[in-house]
Amino acid sequence: METKLQGDIIKWLRSRGAYVIKTRPGPGTPKGCPDIIFLFEGAWGAIEVKARKTAKFQQGQELTINRFSDWSSFIYVAHPENWPNIKDELTKLFF
DSSP states (O other), rough: OOOOOHHHHHHHHHTTEEEEEESSSSSTTTOOOOOOEEEEEEEEOOOOOOOOOOOOTTTHHHHHHHHHHOOSSSSEEEEEHHHHHHHHHHHTTTO
16 A cells, blocks of 8 residues: 555656655665655655554654754655645645
8 A cells, every 4th residue: 555655646746747756775775764755846845655644653764754844844744544635735835
């Protein structure tokens, strides 16, 4: 479910002209890095995708989300229940 939601989010962002980076765990990717980073006309944001609302964070994810929140107001933790609301907010902000 998480992989499908990630794909849906990436497709939606790209269809609106955003530059999208799908991060992958491994060398060169810091622990806790959000799943998706997007850039659009001078703004950027990040989305950590979870399969469900109650899914636990992996090591470093909460710290990274908090750090990114301090740097940008466009950091989200998306799951199937709240993705429609996030999409609406992003539409109002960027699209």
